[in-house]
Amino acid sequence: MSSSSATYPMEGRSIPERREPLIPNGVLGMLIFIFTEVMFFSGLISAHAIVKSQAAGQMWPPYGQPRLPVEETALNSLALLVSGVVLVLAWFAFKRERSAARIPLFMAMLLGIAFVGLQGVEWAALLADGLTIQSSTYGAFFYLMVGAHGVHAIGALMGLAWAFRRLDQETLTSAQLATVSAFWYFVVLVWPVLYWTVYL
C-alpha cells in the first residue's frame, strides 16, 4: 500500500497517511526478546544468590574447588565493554555516512570475538583444573551462567557479522543495525552483573 492518502469508496473519508513507525518492528521485537532474556538471567542470578547463601560454613567457593581467574577475566571484560563503546561509535558513523561505520563495526566484532575466544581458553584451563559442571553447584552455576552468556555473545556476534555483510553490500538499514546493536548492548551490559555475581 502506498503512503499517499486514499479514499473509502463507500464513505468518502480519507485514510490517514501512513507514517513511519515510532519504533522499527525489528527493534521492538528485539526489545521484547531482551526483556525475556533479562528475566532469564535474573532467575539465574537469584538462584545463584540462594545457593551461595546456603553454602556449608558460608564457604564460597566450596572447599577443594579451583578459584576463578578474576584478574584475567577483568581484562577480558574490558575488551567486551570497549566493543560496546566502539559499536556506539559505529552507530554514529553510520548516521553520518554509512561507509564510515565499516571500521568501528569490524572492530566491535573483533573485540567480541576476542572476548568469546579468551573465555573459551579460560574454560579449558578450569576444566583441566577439575572444575566441571558436575564437580559442585559452584561449577554448575559457573558453566550455566557464563555459558548462557557465551551462547548469547556468539548469537549477537553472528548478528553483527550479518550486519557487516549487508553494510558491505550497501543494503544495511539503520533499523537493522539498531536491532543487532541492541542485542550486542544487552550482551555487553549483562556481563558486568554476571562477573560481579560469579567471579567476585
Add this chain to the structure above:
Amino acid sequence: MRPLENSGVGRGVALLGVAALILALFPEGVAACPVCFDSSDENRMAFIATTAFLSLMPLGMVAGAGLWIRKKVKDRGDEPVDPNRPEP
C-alpha cells in the same frame, strides 16, 4: 434435623479445629515459606532480596519502556489525543 456434632459437617469442623491446633503448636514443622523460617540470616535475606529483585525487575522494565515510548511520542509531536476531550 440431625445434631451438628453427629453429622459429617460436624466431624469436618472438628478435624479442622484439631489441624489448626497442630499448626499453632508446631509451626516450624509445616512451614512452607522458606523466607519466613530459616536458621540462617544470610539465607533468609537472600530469599527476601531475590523475591524483591524478581518482582520489581519486570515492573521496572515495563515502566522504563513506557516512559521511553512516551518520550518518543512527545519528541515526534503526536501525543495521543484524549478521546474524551471535547471538540474545539
